[in-house]
Amino acid sequence: MSTYLLVDFGSTFTKLTAVDTALRDVIGSSSHFTTVTEDIAIGYHNALERLYENMGKVVQFDQVIACSSAAGGLKMAAIGLVEELTVEAAKRVCLGAGAKVDLIFSHHLNHKEVEEINRQKIDIILLAGGADGGNSECVLFNAKLLGEMKVKIPIVYAGNKSCLDEIEDIFIKYDLNYVLCDNVMPKINVLNVKCARNKIRDIFLKNIIVAKGIKKIEAEIDEILLPTPEAVLLASELLSKGYLHEKGLGDIVVVDIGGATTDMYSICNASNRSDVIIHGMEEPFAKRTVEGDLGMRYSAPGILKALTKEEIQFLNNEHGVNIEEEVAYRYQNVSSLPENPHDEFIDQLLAEMCAYRAMHRHVGRIEQIFTPMGLIYNQIGKDLSEVEYVIGTGGVVIHSNTPISILSKTTNILHNHQELRPQHPHFLLDKTYLLAAMGLLSQRDPLLALQIMKKYVISVE
Amino acid sequence: MKSIVIGVIGSDVHAVGNKIIEYTLENAGYKVINIGVLSSQEDFINAAIETDASLIMVSSLYGHGELDCRGMRDKCIEAGIEDILLYVGGNIVVGKQNFDEVKERFTKMGFNRVYPPGTPIDQALGDIHQDLGE
Numbered sequence: 324m325s326t327y328l329l330v331d332f333g334s335t336f337t338k339l340t341a342v343d344t345a346l347r348d349v350i351g352s353s354s355h356f357t358t359v360t361e362d363i364a365i366g367y368h369n370a371l372e373r374l375y376e377n378m379g380k381v382v383q384f385d386q387v388i389a390c391s392s393a394a395g396g397l398k399m400a401a402i403g404l405v406e407e408l409t410v411e412a413a414k415r416v417c418l419g420a421g422a423k424v425d426l427i428f429s430h431h432l433n434h435k436e437v438e439e440i441n442r443q444k445i446d447i448i449l450l451a452g453g454a455d456g457g458n459s460e461c462v463l464f465n466a467k468l469l470g471e472m473k474v475k476i477p478i479v480y481a482g483n484k485s486c487l488d489e490i491e492d493i494f495i496k497y498d499l500n501y502v503l504c505d506n507v508m509p510k511i512n513v514l515n516v517k518c519a520r521n522k523i524r525d526i527f528l529k530n531i532i533v534a535k536g537i538k539k540i541e542a543e544i545d546e547i548l549l550p551t552p553e554a555v556l557l558a559s560e561l562l563s564k565g566y567l568h569e570k571g572l573g574d575i576v577v578v579d580i581g582g583a584t585t586d587m588y589s590i591c592n593a594s595n596r597s598d599v600i601i602h603g604m605e606e607p608f609a610k611r612t613v614e615g616d617l618g619m620r621y622s623a624p625g626i627l628k629a630l631t632k633e634e635i636q637f638l639n640n641e642h643g644v645n646i647e648e649e650v651a652y653r654y655q656n657v658s659s660l661p662e663n664p665h666d667e668f669i670d671q672l673l674a675e676m677c678a679y680r681a682m683h684r685h686v687g688r689i690e691q692i693f694t695p696m697g698l699i700y701n702q703i704g705k706d707l708s709e710v711e712y713v714i715g716t717g718g719v720v721i722h723s724n725t726p727i728s729i730l731s732k733t734t735n736i737l738h739n740h741q742e743l744r745p746q747h748p749h750f751l752l753d754k755t756y757l758l759a760a761m762g763l764l765s766q767r768d769p770l771l772a773l774q775i776m777k778k779y780v781i782s783v784e
Numbered sequence: 785m786k787s788i789v790i791g792v793i794g795s796d797v798h799a800v801g802n803k804i805i806e807y808t809l810e811n812a813g814y815k816v817i818n819i820g821v822l823s824s825q826e827d828f829i830n831a832a833i834e835t836d837a838s839l840i841m842v843s844s845l846y847g848h849g850e851l852d853c854r855g856m857r858d859k860c861i862e863a864g865i866e867d868i869l870l871y872v873g874g875n876i877v878v879g880k881q882n883f884d885e886v887k888e889r890f891t892k893m894g895f896n897r898v899y900p901p902g903t904p905i906d907q908a909l910g911d912i913h914q915d916l917g918e
Contacts, residue, residue: 404833404834405830405833405834407826407830408830408831408833408834409834452834453834453835453836454817454834454835456785456787456835457787457834457835457836457837458833458834458835458836459836460836508834510817511817511819511831511834511835512819600797600821600822602822602827692795692822693795694795694796694797694846695846695847696797696798696846699795699797699822
């Protein structure tokens with residue numbers, strides 16, 4: 324028998340989940356505010372004490388493993404050549420690695436853009452540009468500019484392989500901190516995630532968590548394995564695909580509405596239809612998008628920006644609230660929790676808008692084209708219409724009295740049939756907040772992680 | 785090895801000729817980037833930028849070629865690949881029009897080579913060798 328303690332150092336909460344492999348079950352959980360500004364260990368110790376209290380005893384865990392999105396998570400800049408091609412590929416690789424893509428640049432960089440990279444305290448730069456054998460002039464220019472402007476941030480080079488030697492010469496000449504890997508887009512519209520993602524994870528684990536003061540805690544835990552969003556992505560993929568004889572749920576969507584971002588994960592093929600022509604960049608089977616302007620607190624103003632004046636007016640009249648004031652209050656009091664039914668109602672409303680907008684940006688689109696050869700369907704992005712389960716996670720969804728009304732906003736409520744939203748999904752809830760923990764556990768015992776998820780991710784219909 | 789972007793422009797789904805062109809050019813030793821059917825001008829141009837292509841070959845088989853190709857040279861100039869060669873061929877206009885006039889219209893639009901219906905790909909291949917200097 325062995326026991327695991329799975330720790331998620333989140334931006335707001337440090338969450339602990341204890342698992343017993345003999346009982347094959349969760350034996351306890353707890354959480355506490357993340358204390359990254361003073362010492363991350365304080366919050367961890369408090370959470371651990373609470374865990375012991377909840378369990379009624381002190382336990383010596385055989386393995387303590389953690390994921391982290393504390394201290395702003397992993398902030399990245401994605402640089403490519405053409406917006407729809409290498410820029411998009413670079414962006415997707417960053418997102419798949421669990422990063423927040425704070426800066427996105429295309430074509431030749433300029434001084435202002437490089438200054439912006441330094442100013443925004445970016446953790447890692449992903450530098451791409453050119454398919455293999457294709458354009459190398461632009462990416463060489465960009466590498467040189469990063470060197471001339473003495474950028475000390477780790478750079479992952481994942482561009483045209485044909486100029487790899489020249490790129491390395493530039494990096495060495497300017498003494499940059501770099502790693503080289505496979506092109507994120509070796510051919511037009513072909514996405515190559517793996518190599519760059521693994522390098523990003525390595526740098527995150529080696530450098531970033533040190534820089535953010537999270538490394539100190541490693542004396543007390545065995546290993547920090549992943550950025551939290553990547554843990555959630557791995558958990559979602561496992562839950563969808565299954566493991567050995569244990570069946571998965573099939574095609575799923577996971578919605579994670581947090582204080583600063585809304586993360587959307589879809590685990591399915593781009594399309595199961597044979598009568599559509601698919602356009603654009605290849606879609607990953609496990610796809611993550613992050614909306615940095617949609618969140619319940621830090622990013623609440625972004626929700627309003629996505630609405631027109633008329634829509635805000637309509638909302639206010641319909642519900643008898645002043646949504647602008649409510650949003651401003653939440654933005655200024657990011658640690659506030661709902662205290663009364665009115666607060667809960669507003670939070671619910673904002674969460675519904677986050678879910679609707681985030682899906683709008685995540686989901687693929689289809690258009691009918693009348694051609695001399697008949698009606699043709701042209702699809703861009705992922706078709707989620709046959710997705711079987713939409714799973715909610717994140718504080719506001721978990722604590723909502725009617726999570727289903729948030730989750731149902733991912734479906735086609737406005738009857739826009741161009742958007743390939745889930746049509747008739749079942750709605751599930753990660754009620755005990757264990758997706759990230761199970762993503763961690765899946766690195767050690769995938770079968771157990773899957774069985775626990777299937778038990779605790781509950782139906783809300 | 786020089787790169788050539790090929791594809792079928794507009795709301796056109798004729799895929800057979802497209803495959804033949806890909807096969808022929810590849811056998812002739814070119815690096816072919818086939819962006820397939822239902823492709824927009826931007827798809828061609830973006831692919832050409834990323835692959836540093838020397839030539840874009842546009843196919844249009846459904847008669848709307850003139851509409852679909854309009855402004856393409858301007859977009860290439862705007863995108864920084866003003867020197868790229870543009871070829872077009874297929875059934876690029878509707879009906880039985882005098883091909884010299886058709887050719888003139890497409891040449892004015894900035895296409896370097898304009899091919900009438902039924903042109904064998906080998907003929908175009910000769911032009912490619914000549915234009916790309918290989």
